[in-house]
Structures are given as structure tokens and as C-alpha cells.
Amino acid sequence: MTAHAPPPHAAPNAASERTERWWHRATGYQVYPRSFADSNGDGMGDIPGITSKLGHLSDLGIGFIWLSPVYASPMIDNGYDIADYRNIAPEFGTLDDMDHLIAEARERGIGIVMDLVVNHSSSLHxxxxxxxxxxxxxxxxxxxxxxxxxxxxxxxxxxxxxxxxxxxxxxxxxxxxxHFFSPAQPDLNWQNPALRAEIYDMMRWWLDRGIAGFRMDVISLIGKDVDARIYEEGPDLHPFLQEMHREVLAGRDVLTIGESWSVSIETGLLYCGRDRDELDMVFEFSHIREGWHPELGKFAPKPFDLVAFKRALFSWQDLTRDDGWHALFLSNHDLPRQVSFYADDRAHRRPAAKTLATVLHLLKGTPFVYQGEEIGMTNARFERIDQYRDLETLNHFEEQIAQGVSPEAFLAGANRNSRDHSRTPMQWNAAPHGGFTTGTPWIQANPNFGEVNVEQDMVHSESVFAHYRRLIALRKESDLVTFGHTVQLMQDDPDIIAFERRLGDERLFVIANFTAQDRERELPQGLAGQADCLVWSHTPRGEIPRSLRLVPYESLAWKL
Missing domain, CATH: 3.90.400.10 (Oligo-1,6-glucosidase; Domain 2)
Incomplete structure (x- = not known):
């Protein structure tokens, strides 16, 4: 699909040796369909509901939607168990509804990126x-x-x-x-060429319908060797991705993002290096894993360690300085709400939400906004296990209780890190269930929907939405924000993130306080003086002082 894309031209970052692509300046927005907008009152979000909210996404400045699976499915894993790759789940709508969404989004300059789930199918396929x-x-x-x-x-x-x-x-x-996941999700045998041909034909079928590309679910599993017990990044992964590129993607102006929980600094450019002919970028999770217990995993999270977080985040900025491209994210359907996990979702919710956005969107790469992030939605803090719906959370609860973990300890971890926090209904207004549905939602809305919702935020003097809109516009306008390389500053500071973006003679300085206390720092040499304050979480500042005092969760960005 190319209708929404800007015409390609040479990127100003000569070192990259790449033609500028439409997605370099675009910002993605992930929609989790069952929780976004319900058009018919059955308690389940649907495709017509998404179409009805395109104005919201257009106003935000979004360039493409990553749509979590809407294919026909028994929904054992909320659509990541696909029973028919060429049909739509009835609870979400019809193929006609899908074609209408693609067309209406294109009219607004927004592409639709489908979730490609081909490591496994449903057992009902x-x-x-x-x-x-x-x-x-x-x-x-x-x-x-x-x-x-x-x-x-x-x-x-x-x-x-x-x-x-x-x-x-x-x-x-x-x-x-x-089955790497549940018994209802048998793994596909990518060693079979007939199976691969079926998958490639299905991909072409969707691209011919006008979608803008694919986000490829757990794609690093497809090259596995189960007999050697090598599951991630197996020996045939990259030959399969190169074949997929040749058979499906070559010659099409589309976007491909691979999800991998194993990709590392050592393997990252194998997926998205300029000469690899595989993918455009990857979702990698090193910065996410920094918050997990090394043995007990996500349901026993560690206290947030900013230095370790920065180490993971900036290592990928270094990796993609001159080759490859990076997918920037802190939230998605598998992760908790970012303002709850990384910051303060109560006393400092608004500035914390803005500061997280400032840091992410002013790095090099393509930023992704997860639904509700743009208004600072928070974790739900469920009190009982029966309020959860996520298969992963419920299964691990049973396992860990059997191993002697107390229900209270497990719930404390789940209330910080369960996937369900990102899956509670989108909060549009202060109506029942946050305006998501007129019926009974499939999972209960966060009780704070009366104070945290789109309608309220957009008229607030400290609007999180307006802050996101400014950041997204900057990427469209600025070669420096899009292509400048990243230089980390103050890397061992336990409370502050600071970095520069540089392109030719242009420089952008970004600094953020990641604590709930005031912090004062002497800035590195060569920064103090008059500068243009482009982004601020609290109030703008006309110059960069030699010694900078930041209030809780304050962030600023100056063009030098």
C-alpha cells in the first residue's frame, strides 16, 4: 500500500545509505480490538468501533495502526490462536467491515498493519x-x-x-x-515448503486488499529445532525470513516489524540490516526484561532500575546508528501500563506520562503508542484472581500457588505486570465503562475511568494527548528527530535520563527526571546557553542553565 505514504527521497542521514521510507517519520498506534470501541453493545470491541474512532487517531497524527488479530478464532488466547487466516472473527465484524476500515483509514493517511501469527495456528484450524x-x-x-x-x-x-x-x-x-504456548496453539512446521507456500499466499492476499504491512508475532520462533531444543532464533530462521521477503515483500512499499523475545545486540542487524532483505525493524524486549526477576519472571518483578533500563535502551540506539532501524515502545498488549510500571500513576500521573513519551519519541526509531497511553491510562489493580481474564496470568497463578507462592504475593506481581492491565477497555469518557460499551464489557473497566478518559484529557490544561500530538508532529517535521544519531549523557545517574540527538550541525538536548523528588544536576560542558525549548512536561524554559533543577517527573527538550 502506498496511497498514504510520502514520496521516497534520499534521507538526510547519509551514513544510513537508505532511501527514506514513509514509516521513518510515521508513528504507529496499536489497537487491541476487543478493548478499543464497541459499536453494537455486546461488550466486545469491534472493527466498526475502530472505524468510528479514526478521527481520534488522525487528530493525534498517527501514520499507521498495528491491529492485533481480528481473524476467525476460538479466542483461547484472545485471537492469537487463528482458525482461519482469511476471515474475520464474527465478534469483530466481517471482511466487508475490514475492507471499509482499510479504505477509511487510507482516506486519513493512515495505514493498517495486520498482526501476522504464523508460528502457530489454532487447534481448530x-x-x-x-x-x-x-x-x-x-x-x-x-x-x-x-x-x-x-x-x-x-x-x-x-x-x-x-x-x-x-x-x-x-x-x-x-x-x-x-506447542510453545498452549495446547490450543499447535506450532506450525516451517520445514514444510507447502506450509510456507500457503502462508506466503495468504500474506499476498492481505497485501492485495490494501494493508500497509505486517507485525510478525514471535517471528523468531519459526526456525526452531525441537529435537535440539533450540526454539528461539533457530538455524533456519533467517533463511525463512529471506525467502518470505523474496516471495511476498520485495517490490512492495510496506512495513514489516518482527517481534522477538530473544533478539539481542549480537543478532539485531541480522533481522533488519540494510543488506539482509528480511524485516524493516524488530520489537525487542531487553529494556522490558530488566524489570523481571531473573528466575521467577514477570510475576515477581524487580524494583525499577533506571541505570539498567538505560543500558538496554541506549545499546539499541548505538546498534542502529548507521544501519538497521528500531521500533520504540514501552507499552503493548503483553505489557502493563507504562506510567504504572516505570513511574507514578497517582500523584504525578500527568507529568510522568508526558516524560515517558518525551524520552521515547525523541529517540531514533519508529515510536509506537499503545491505545490509552496517549491519555495516561494506568494499571487496574485488581483485588481478586477472578477479575483477570488472561490465559497466561491464570495458568501461572495455578502453577505458582501449587509451588507454595501465596495468593497475595502472586496478585502483587500480577497487579504490576499482568497483560490484562493493557487490555481493560479504552476510556473514552465518563459514561459507564468509560464509554467503551453500552453493554457489559468482556473485562471490567479500570475504576478510574471517570477521571482518566479521552474527553476529559483533551480539554485539560495539562493534556497528555496534546503532548503526544506535539511529539508526533515533531517527528514529521524534523530531520534531526527522525534521522539524527543518539548520544547518551549521564549514563550512570540513577535518577536522570539525558541524551543528545545530532545531525550535521544540529543538536537536540533531552533530559528527564525519573523520580518523585526534585533533582538538581550540573549539566555536561557545551550545553548551557540560549536554546529553543521544543518540548516540556511542566513549563518551557528559555535557556539551558549550567545547573538545572527538575521537579518530579519533569522533562525538557531544547534545540541548540
Whole structure:
């Protein structure tokens, strides 16, 4: 799709040796369809609801929507278990609704990026239904099967990411099938060329309908070798991605983002380097993992460590200085609300939300806004496990309680890090359920919807939405913000993030206080003096002082 894209021209960052692409200056916005806007009062968000809110996204300045899965699905994992890649889940609408959304978004200069979930399918997909019925059918080899161990048990003791064994027995064929996630999500066998051809044909089918690209779910799993117990970044990952590029993506002006929980500084450019012909950028999670317990994982989070966070964040800025491109994010459908996790979602919610946005959007890369982030939505702080809906949270609750973890301790971790906090309904106004639905929502709304909602924020003198809109506009306007390289400052400071962006003779200085107390710092040499204050969380300042005092969660950006 190219209708919404600016004409390509040479990027001012000569070192990159890349043609400027439309997504270099664009900001993405992730929509989680079941929680965004309900058009028919059934308690479930839907595609017509998304279409009805395009004005909100256009006003924000969004360049493309990353749409979490809307395909036909039994919804065991909220749509990440796809039963039909070429159809829409009835609760979300129809293919006609989808075509209408694509067209209406294009009219506003917004592309639709679909979620591509091809590491696994639903166990209800017709491929798997055929595969489990007979070893002799062609589709049997679309999945990963192994004979039982000599004792009749699973082939090995691999554990699934959602808890329990990674192998499930199928009586009809007398074999175990592999599932990295739940038994309802059998992994596809990418070693089968017929399976890959089916996937590529489906991708072309969607691109021909006018979508702007794909976000590729857990794409680093597709090259796995289960016998060697290599799941992430297996030996055939990059040959498969290069084949996908040749067969589907080459010659199309579309965006591809790969999600990987294993990609590292050592492997990052293998995905998105300029000569790789694979992906445009990756979602990587090193800065997210810094907040997890090294052994107990996300449900036993560590206190936030700003120095470790900066180390992870800026290492990727260094990596993509002259090659590759980076996807910038702090929130998505798998993560808690960023103002609750990284900052203060109560006394300092508004400035904290602005400061998180300032730091992220003024780095080099393509920023992603997760729905509700633009008004500073917060974690819900559920009091009971039965208020949760997330398969991952519920499974880990059962496992950890059986291991002796107290329900109170688990809930404390879940209230900081569960995926459900990002999945509570979008808060549009102060009407019941935040204006998300006239019915009963599939998951309860955050009780603070009366004070935190779009309608209220947009008229507030300290609007978070207006701050996001300014940052998004800056990226469109400024070569420095889009292409300048990043130089970290004050890297060992436990309370402050500071960096410069540089392009030719132009410089941008960004500084942010990540604490709930005043902080005063002597600034590095060469910064003090008259400058143009472009962004501020509290009040603008006409010059950069030698010694700068920042109030809680204050951030500023000056063009020198």
C-alpha cells in the first residue's frame, strides 16, 4: 500500500545509505480490538468501533495502526490462536467491515498493519483438524509431531510458555504435537515448503486488499529445532525470513516489524540490516526484561532500575546508528501500563506520562503508542484472581500457588505486570465503562475511568494527548528527530535520563527526571546557553542553565 505514504527521497542521514521510507517519520498506534470501541453493545470491541474512532487517531497524527488479530478464532488466547487466516472473527465484524476500515483509514493517511501469527495456528484450524485425523494427509506435516518416549510419555520435558508441558498427546494418530504456548496453539512446521507456500499466499492476499504491512508475532520462533531444543532464533530462521521477503515483500512499499523475545545486540542487524532483505525493524524486549526477576519472571518483578533500563535502551540506539532501524515502545498488549510500571500513576500521573513519551519519541526509531497511553491510562489493580481474564496470568497463578507462592504475593506481581492491565477497555469518557460499551464489557473497566478518559484529557490544561500530538508532529517535521544519531549523557545517574540527538550541525538536548523528588544536576560542558525549548512536561524554559533543577517527573527538550 502506498496511497498514504510520502514520496521516497534520499534521507538526510547519509551514513544510513537508505532511501527514506514513509514509516521513518510515521508513528504507529496499536489497537487491541476487543478493548478499543464497541459499536453494537455486546461488550466486545469491534472493527466498526475502530472505524468510528479514526478521527481520534488522525487528530493525534498517527501514520499507521498495528491491529492485533481480528481473524476467525476460538479466542483461547484472545485471537492469537487463528482458525482461519482469511476471515474475520464474527465478534469483530466481517471482511466487508475490514475492507471499509482499510479504505477509511487510507482516506486519513493512515495505514493498517495486520498482526501476522504464523508460528502457530489454532487447534481448530482446518489444517490441524486434518493433521490430527491421519498421519497420511498432507496437512499432518504442517505441524510438529513426535512419537511417544519409550515409557509412552512426551518425547521430552519441554515446558510451554503459558505453563504445563509443551507436548500434547493425540490419540487419533498416536503421537504428540508440539506447542510453545498452549495446547490450543499447535506450532506450525516451517520445514514444510507447502506450509510456507500457503502462508506466503495468504500474506499476498492481505497485501492485495490494501494493508500497509505486517507485525510478525514471535517471528523468531519459526526456525526452531525441537529435537535440539533450540526454539528461539533457530538455524533456519533467517533463511525463512529471506525467502518470505523474496516471495511476498520485495517490490512492495510496506512495513514489516518482527517481534522477538530473544533478539539481542549480537543478532539485531541480522533481522533488519540494510543488506539482509528480511524485516524493516524488530520489537525487542531487553529494556522490558530488566524489570523481571531473573528466575521467577514477570510475576515477581524487580524494583525499577533506571541505570539498567538505560543500558538496554541506549545499546539499541548505538546498534542502529548507521544501519538497521528500531521500533520504540514501552507499552503493548503483553505489557502493563507504562506510567504504572516505570513511574507514578497517582500523584504525578500527568507529568510522568508526558516524560515517558518525551524520552521515547525523541529517540531514533519508529515510536509506537499503545491505545490509552496517549491519555495516561494506568494499571487496574485488581483485588481478586477472578477479575483477570488472561490465559497466561491464570495458568501461572495455578502453577505458582501449587509451588507454595501465596495468593497475595502472586496478585502483587500480577497487579504490576499482568497483560490484562493493557487490555481493560479504552476510556473514552465518563459514561459507564468509560464509554467503551453500552453493554457489559468482556473485562471490567479500570475504576478510574471517570477521571482518566479521552474527553476529559483533551480539554485539560495539562493534556497528555496534546503532548503526544506535539511529539508526533515533531517527528514529521524534523530531520534531526527522525534521522539524527543518539548520544547518551549521564549514563550512570540513577535518577536522570539525558541524551543528545545530532545531525550535521544540529543538536537536540533531552533530559528527564525519573523520580518523585526534585533533582538538581550540573549539566555536561557545551550545553548551557540560549536554546529553543521544543518540548516540556511542566513549563518551557528559555535557556539551558549550567545547573538545572527538575521537579518530579519533569522533562525538557531544547534545540541548540
Amino acid at each position: 482446518h489444517w490441524f483438524q486434518a493433521a490430527r485425523a491421519s498421519r497420511d494427509c498432507a496437512q499432518h506435516d504442517y505441524y510438529i509431531w513426535r512419537d511417544p518416549a519409550p515409557d509412552g510419555g512426551p518425547p521430552d520435558d519441554a515446558r510451554a510458555a503459558f505453563g504445563g508441558p509443551a507436548w500434547t498427546y493425540c490419540e487419533e494418530v498416536g503421537q504428540y504435537y508440539f
